[in-house]
Amino acid sequence: MKQENTIMENQLFRPLDLKKKMRPGESVIQALLFIAGLGSIFITLAIVYELGKEAWLFFGNPDVTFAKFFGTTTWQPGIGHFGIWPLVTSTLITSSIAIFVSLPLGLAVALFLSEYASPKARSALKPILEILAGIPTVVYGYFALLFMTPLLQSIFGKQTVEVYNMASAGLVMGIMILPLISSMSEDALSAVPRALREGAYAMGATKFETSVQVVLPAALSGIGAALIIGISRAIGETMIVAIAAGSGPNFTFNPFKAAETMTGHIARISGGDLSYNSIDYTSLFAIALMLFLVTLILNLISQGIINKFRQRYE
Amino acid sequence: MNNINAPDIAIETKNLFIFYGSFAAVSEVNIKIEKQKVTAIIGPSGCGKSTLIRAFNRMNDFVPSSYVTGEILLQGQNLYGKNIDPVEVRRKIGMVFQKPNPFPKSIYENISWGAKINGFKGNMDELVEQSLRGAALWDEVKDKLKKSAYELSGGQQQRLCIARTIAIQPEIILMDEPASALDPISTLRIEELMQELKKNYTIIIVTHNMQQAARVSDYTAMMMLEKDGSRSGTVIEFSETKKIFTNPKDKRTEDYVTGRFG
Numbered sequence A: 001m002k003q004e005n006t007i008m009e010n011q012l013f014r015p016l017d018l019k020k021k022m023r024p025g026e027s028v029i030q031a032l033l034f035i036a037g038l039g040s041i042f043i044t045l046a047i048v049y050e051l052g053k054e055a056w057l058f059f060g061n062p063d064v065t066f067a068k069f070f071g072t073t074t075w076q077p078g079i080g081h082f083g084i085w086p087l088v089t090s091t092l093i094t095s096s097i098a099i100f101v102s103l104p105l106g107l108a109v110a111l112f113l114s115e116y117a118s119p120k121a122r123s124a125l126k127p128i129l130e131i132l133a134g135i136p137t138v139v140y141g142y143f144a145l146l147f148m149t150p151l152l153q154s155i156f157g158k159q160t161v162e163v164y165n166m167a168s169a170g171l172v173m174g175i176m177i178l179p180l181i182s183s184m185s186e187d188a189l190s191a192v193p194r195a196l197r198e199g200a201y202a203m204g205a206t207k208f209e210t211s212v213q214v215v216l217p218a219a220l221s222g223i224g225a226a227l228i229i230g231i232s233r234a235i236g237e238t239m240i241v242a243i244a245a246g247s248g249p250n251f252t253f254n255p256f257k258a259a260e261t262m263t264g265h266i267a268r269i270s271g272g273d274l275s276y277n278s279i280d281y282t283s284l285f286a287i288a289l290m291l292f293l294v295t296l297i298l299n300l301i302s303q304g305i306i307n308k309f310r311q312r313y314e
Numbered sequence B: 001m002n003n004i005n006a007p008d009i010a011i012e013t014k015n016l017f018i019f020y021g022s023f024a025a026v027s028e029v030n031i032k033i034e035k036q037k038v039t040a041i042i043g044p045s046g047c048g049k050s051t052l053i054r055a056f057n058r059m060n061d062f063v064p065s066s067y068v069t070g071e072i073l074l075q076g077q078n079l080y081g082k083n084i085d086p087v088e089v090r091r092k093i094g095m096v097f098q099k100p101n102p103f104p105k106s107i108y109e110n111i112s113w114g115a116k117i118n119g120f121k122g123n124m125d126e127l128v129e130q131s132l133r134g135a136a137l138w139d140e141v142k143d144k145l146k147k148s149a150y151e152l153s154g155g156q157q158q159r160l161c162i163a164r165t166i167a168i169q170p171e172i173i174l175m176d177e178p179a180s181a182l183d184p185i186s187t188l189r190i191e192e193l194m195q196e197l198k199k200n201y202t203i204i205i206v207t208h209n210m211q212q213a214a215r216v217s218d219y220t221a222m223m224m225l226e227k228d229g230s231r232s233g234t235v236i237e238f239s240e241t242k243k244i245f246t247n248p249k250d251k252r253t254e255d256y257v258t259g260r261f262g
Helices: A002-012 A024-060 A066-071 A085-116 A119-134 A137-156 A166-190 A194-201 A207-218 A220-236 A239-244 A262-271 A279-309 B049-055 B086-092 B107-117 B124-134 B154-167 B184-197 B210-216 B241-246 B251-257
Strands: B009-020 B023-029 B032-034 B038-042 B066-074 B093-096 B172-176 B202-206 B219-225 B233-240
Touching: A024 A279, A085 A119, A085 A166, A085 A207, A085 A220, A085 A262, A085 A279, A119 A166, A137 A166, A137 A239, A166 A220, A166 A239, A194 A207, A207 A220, A207 B107, A220 A279, A239 A262, A262 A279, B009 B049, B023 B049, B032 B202, B038 B049, B038 B210, B049 B172, B049 B202, B049 B233, B086 B093, B093 B154, B107 B124, B107 B154, B124 B154, B154 B172, B154 B184, B184 B202, B184 B210, B210 B241, B219 B241, B219 B251, B233 B241, B233 B251, B241 B251
Parallel strands: B023 B233, B038 B202, B038 B219, B093 B172, B172 B202
Antiparallel strands: B009 B023, B009 B032, B009 B066, B219 B233
C-alpha cells in the first residue's frame, strides 16, 4: 500500500520543471535528415563539376569556339566541325513528338480513370498501364524499329520514311511516357476535393463539364509536374533513340529522316574505343552539359507556364 | 382566387424513403414546402437531414447503391420519375454546401461559368453584377472580379457560392448547414441574405443551430430517428417554426428544442 502511494506520487506529482531537457533522439534524427539532404545536393554538384571539368577541356581546345558551337550545324568533332545544333534539334523533335502523343493521351486516360471508370474498370486498367511502365526501353527501341517504322512506311511510303527516323522513335517514346503522365495526372485529379465536384454538379453541370472545366483546372499543378517529369524523361531517354532514330548527327527538321539525338550520340561514341583527352572524349561532356542545360531550360519554361495558369485550390 | 389556406407549394415529398443499399437512412417523409418561404430541417446528428436535403436535387445519385422510393414532386413532376434528367433537376434546384466550395477560377468566372454551361446568352457582365448584388457581395468584390475566388474570406466565399447559384435562377435553393463553417458576423450576413432571397426563391436549410432555425425560418421540419431502433430517420413534426419552438405537439420535439434531448 505504501509503495503504491509513492508510485502514484512519482507519476502524478512530479515537481514543476521547465528546464531544457536533453532529447538525443531528436538531434540524431535531425542530423540524419540533414545528411540525406546534403548528400543529394552534393551528388548533383559533383556531377555538374565533373561535366564542367571535361567540358572546360573541350572548350579550351583552340579549334573550338562558342561561335562554332552555337553558330554552325555540323557535328564532326574528329574533323573539326563543332556545331551542336543537329544533336539538339533531333532531341527536341523526338521529345516533342513524344509529348504530343503522351500528354493528350495520358490526360484522357487519367480523366477516364479518375472521373469515369467504375472501380472494377479501374482495377483492371491500372495494372495494364503499370505493365507498360515496366517494359525495358530496349524492347521499346526494337518495337519502334520493327513495328512503328514499317507502320509509318506503309502509311507515308518508303520513299518518305527512312528506316531509321525520329518520328517512330518519338511516337514510341510517347507510349513509354504515357503511364508516367497518366498515373501522375490521375493522382492529381483524384486529389481534387469532392466538394468541388459537388459544387459543379449542383450548378447543373454534366459529368464532362465538371471533369474538364472544374476538376482539370484544379489539378493543373499536379498535371504540370507530370508534364515536367515527362519532358525530362523524353529528353534523357537514350535506348529508344539510339536504336530507332538513327546513328549519325543530321541537321534536319523532317521527322521521317534519321538523326541522332544528344543521348544517342553519347551512347554510341562512348561505346567505342575512346582515348582520354581526345576531342571526341571531351566533346561528350560538352554534349552532356548541353543536355543538362536544355532539360533545365525546358523545366523552367514549363514551370513558368504552369505558374501562370495555376489555379490554386484548398 | 387565391385561398389563404391553400398556399403555393414549391416542392413536396410523398411517402419518401431513401436507401443506402438495404439500409433506409430516411423513411416515410411527407412534407409540403411552401413557395418563397424558408423551411428549416433540424434534428440531432445522424438523423438523415443531409440525406433528405440532398435528395431534393439528386445529389445522392453520386453515392453508389443509394436509391429512393416514393416521390418528390416539383410542379407535379416526380424528380425520380423515369425520364427525368438529374442535370436538369439540379439546374432548377440549386445548392449551397456546408463548406464554401468556390471553383478554382476568378470571382467573375465563378458566376459566369454556371450561366454559360446552362446556355445563358444575355449580357454576362450584367448577370454577374446582378447575382453578386443579390448575394450582398458586389460592393466588396466589384474592384477585383478578375482575382481568384480563393482570395476571399470564408464568409465572402460562401456568399459567392450563393451568388453563383442565383445566377442560374433556380426555383429552389438548398442550403446544407451554410453557416456552420463561418464566424458569427458572416453567419449573420448569410441569415440576413436569406430573408432577402426568399422574396424570389424557395429556401430549404439544414441547420444544427436551433437559434438559427428559429431566427430565419418560416417552417420547420423536425427530424428524429425512428423509435423502433432501425436507425432510420424521419420527420416527426412539421409545422410553422413558431409552433415548433413554442408549442410543439411531439414530446421529442419539445425535448430537443428546449435542450433536454438525449
